[in-house]
Amino acid sequence: MTEAKILLEERGIRPTQQRMAVLRYLRDNRNHPTVDTIYSSLHDRMPSLSRTTLYNTLRLLSSAGLALSLTIEGDEIRFDGDTSDHGHCKCRRCGGVFDFPLPETLPLDLPDGFLGESVHIYAWGTCRRCASLS
Amino acid sequence: MTEAKILLEERGIRPTQQRMAVLRYLRDNRNHPTVDTIYSSLHDRMPSLSRTTLYNTLRLLSSAGLALSLTIEGDEIRFDGDTSDHGHCKCRRCGGVFDFPLPETLPLDLPDGFLGESVHIYAWGTCRRCASLS
DNA sequence: ATTTTTTTTGTAACGGTTACAAATTTAGAA
DNA sequence: TTCTAAATTTGTAACCGTTACAAAAAAAAT
Ligand SMILES: [Mn+2]
Ligand SMILES: [Mn+2]
Ligand SMILES: [Zn+2]
Ligand SMILES: [Zn+2]
Numbered sequence: 498m499t500e501a502k503i504l505l506e507e508r509g510i511r512p513t514q515q516r517m518a519v520l521r522y523l524r525d526n527r528n529h530p531t532v533d534t535i536y537s538s539l540h541d542r543m544p545s546l547s548r549t550t551l552y553n554t555l556r557l558l559s560s561a562g563l564a565l566s567l568t569i570e571g572d573e574i575r576f577d578g579d580t581s582d583h584g585h586c587k588c589r590r591c592g593g594v595f596d597f598p599l600p601e602t603l604p605l606d607l608p609d610g611f612l613g614e615s616v617h618i619y620a621w622g623t624c625r626r627c628a629s630l631s
Numbered sequence: 632m633t634e635a636k637i638l639l640e641e642r643g644i645r646p647t648q649q650r651m652a653v654l655r656y657l658r659d660n661r662n663h664p665t666v667d668t669i670y671s672s673l674h675d676r677m678p679s680l681s682r683t684t685l686y687n688t689l690r691l692l693s694s695a696g697l698a699l700s701l702t703i704e705g706d707e708i709r710f711d712g713d714t715s716d717h718g719h720c721k722c723r724r725c726g727g728v729f730d731f732p733l734p735e736t737l738p739l740d741l742p743d744g745f746l747g748e749s750v751h752i753y754a755w756g757t758c759r760r761c762a763s764l765s
Numbered sequence: 766a767t768t769t770t771t772t773t774t775g776t777a778a779c780g781g782t783t784a785c786a787a788a789t790t791t792a793g794a795a
Numbered sequence: 796t797t798c799t800a801a802a803t804t805t806g807t808a809a810c811c812g813t814t815a816c817a818a819a820a821a822a823a824a825t
Contacts (some may be wrong), residue, residue: 511791513803532781553781569701572781572813586745595742605752608729610759611720614799618739619751625744645822647772666812681774686813706782706812766825773820782810789804789809 500524508561516544519554523564523578529585531573569594569619585617588624591599595624634658642695652677653688657712663719663728665707703728703753712733719751722758729758 498611501520518539522530530538532551539546558564565577569587575594577585579598584597599618607613636656639646652673656664664672666685673680688708692698699711703721711719718731730742734754741747 511802513790516806545805548781549783549806550804553804566705568702568705571700571705571708574705574781584739586741586747588745589748593663595745597739597741597745600738600740605718605731605732606734607720607731607754607756608759610758610762611722611729611731611754612762613720613754613756614723615755618750619753620739620741620745620750622741622745623746626740626746628746630751631751646772647821649773677773682812683814684773687773708812741794769822769824771820771822774818776816777820778815779813781812784809785807787805787807789802791802792800794799 504563508563510526510557510561514553515543515546516552516557518546519551520563520578521559523558523576525578527577527579529567529575529577531575535576552624567594567619584620586622586624588621588627590623590627591623593624639696642697644691644695647681649677650688650691652680653685654697654712657710659741661711661713661730662711663701663711665709669710699710700719700737701751701753718754720756720758721752722760722761723755724757724761727758 499517499521501517501524503513503518505516506603507580510516522535522539526538532548532573536546536551538547546559552582555564555566559566563578565580567577567585569575579596582599584599586597587594588599603616605613605616633644633651635654635658636646638654640649653669656669656673658691666682666689670680670682670685687700689700693700696714697712699714700713701709701719703709703719713730716733718733719728720731721728737750739747741752
């Protein structure tokens with residue numbers, strides 16, 4: 498019994514081949530892939546996979562709390578199989594997205610009366626590799 | 632001499648009627664409008680304004696540092712005439728976007744060697760008005 | 766006035782996402 | 796197993812926000 502299958506069944510989601518493949522991909526690849534990256538990677542092993550199913554599955558996983566959809570920039574959505582609390586930074590040169598830990602308590606001065614539920618933190622800059630290639 | 636005109640000229644951008652109107656709108660309305668919100672608002676006073684000009688102008692203002700483009704969620708880009716350092720929170724119920732101040736120094740533990748340049752912080756939750764209407 | 770450059774405009778194209786109905790798969794009953 | 800109903804997947808077409816493009820208009824230079 499695979500981990501992906503268990504996670505899906507725990508949430509009452511039928512563990513179809515497509516859903517297991519997408520979830521397994523997200524949990525094995527922490528590269529914050531786009532839809533097309535996932536599609537290209539899975540297409541080898543699952544040639545019949547359609548983009549519609551991929552979109553539907555990613556939305557399903559997101560709403561089930563099994564994945565995050567990150568909108569760092571408006572023109573691309575990236576997905577993350579790591580749903581724990583963490584920040585993201587994107588390299589302006591190579592486009593890579595990386596994780597970084599957040600402090601236990603982030604002192605945010607939200608507007609008076611605003612009930613905060615979640616926070617996303619995105620940083621931009623230059624990653625180590627690109628900085629060393631300057 | 633209007634404020635918008637001065638700001639544009641200071642940056643070597645020709646202060647056309649369209650550019651001044653868009654910049655004035657952004658500086659007078661701190662409601663983080665979408666493209667269509669701006670378009671609808673300006674269309675009364677400037678019926679000939681085209682969407683293409685609006686898109687071009689918003690990109691011009693953003694790259695000139697006179698406006699911010701916020702991608703809080705993937706399906707809509709919002710603009711902000713306040714380019715100072717501040718965070719944003721969005722109400723899940725009414726969709727409103729609000730400002731909040733950021734601490735002087737935010738202790739972010741970026742990946743080793745990553746050179747951070749800017750940070751965007753987005754919070755989700757329920758605004759005061761919507762919470763009081765529960 | 767004439768020419769040149771810049772900007773704006775309207776239309777068409779583009780690309781990512783979604784809607785939809787048919788085909789397939791799956792689960793359960795007989 | 797075989798049949799039936801429900802759920803899922805698939806491929807195509809539509810949708811919609813954005814961008815490309817060329818003509819028109821406006822502004823600046825000569
Ligand atoms: Mn991540
Ligand atoms: Mn703001
Ligand atoms: Zn890089
Ligand atoms: Zn609200």
